[in-house]
Amino acid sequence: MLRRTFLAVVASGVVALPAYAQDAKTLNIGFISTESSSNLKSAWQPLIDDLSKALGVPVKPFFASDYAGIIEGMRFNKVQIGWFGNKSAMEAVDRANGEVFASVIDKDGNPGYWSLLVVRKDSDLKTVEDVIKRGKELSYGAGDPNSTSGTAVPGYYLWGAHKVEPKTLFKAVRISNHETNLLSVLNKQVDVAVNNTENFERYRINTGKNAYDEVRVLWKSPLIAADPMVYRKDLPAETKKKIQDFFVNYGKGADAAREKQVLTTLTYQGFRVSSDAQLLPIRQIELAKQKSKIETDTTLAAADKEKQLADVSRRLAEIDKAISAQ
DSSP states (O other): HHHHHHHHHHHSSSSEEEEEEOTSSOOOOOOOSSSSSSHHHHHHHHHHHHHHHHHOOOOEEEEOHHHHHHHHHHTTTSSSSSEEEEEHHHHHHHHHOOOEEEEEEHHHHHHEEEEEEEEEOOOOSSHHHHHHHGGOEEEEEEEOOOOOOIIIIIIIIIIIITOOOOHHHHEEEEEHHHHHHHHHTTTTSSSEEEEEHHHHHHHHHHHOOOGGGTEEEEESSSOOOOOEEEETTTSSHHHHHHHHHHHHHHTSSHHHHHHHHHHHHHTEEEEEEEOOGGHHHHHHHHHHHHHHHHHTOOOOOHHHHHHHHHHHHHHHHHHHHHHHHH
């Protein structure tokens, strides 16, 4: 599915693929589509320019219409560095030879962010239970399938906890990025939507308005680990070190004042060193969903079900042990 999505995007001309020279004369950095590519480019370009200077090679931004396009861009070596959410980073690590090397620090120093379920302030929907009771009357703004805060986390902690599935709960489901979901609620194009606290801050910077004044938050998730930065494992070791050093030291050097202003526009305080280990809670969620699906699958023979459940339970136990050891 990811490959078909990527190839379809390329064929349609939605994404212009920057050339990548194998001798590393050019590097491409990809951005998951949390909002319009023009907004992302405007916010990130100053940092991209600084990264180019630090590495001594041109670094070009790479955008796609969905998260899968960035994952596949890294898989086919059209993207060597990427800004991801945890779910999409997991896919990049598992499918696209990716490796987490850093994560963002938000403007308040938080180690992560939160997924939200929102309605307009003047909506008569006051609780999650109201939404579930009236689901067949409502339209829902969902996140990209590879979005952590738009799909994975609410799928487990919100809809899974209430034993409902958005595709069957709501009258209509519209999949979009965070920016569009918020605007769709505000413009009465959907009744309820998922979003996150990072996007609320981006909305404040872009518009000067406080989203909390315009929407009601019906649900807030547990803390989600901060967005990871990923590079391809097969980059030269020296290049990877330069990339990691650039990010974790950004805003701390001789040009700190200007760099901090760039970070403010991104809603960040900076970046910290990270690794694939930050993806363990998302792996835990995905395996728990898989286990539930196996348990309720009436088409599986008893022996097959027992074998699959034993395998998933073993993998869950390994992740639990790894998380406890952190």
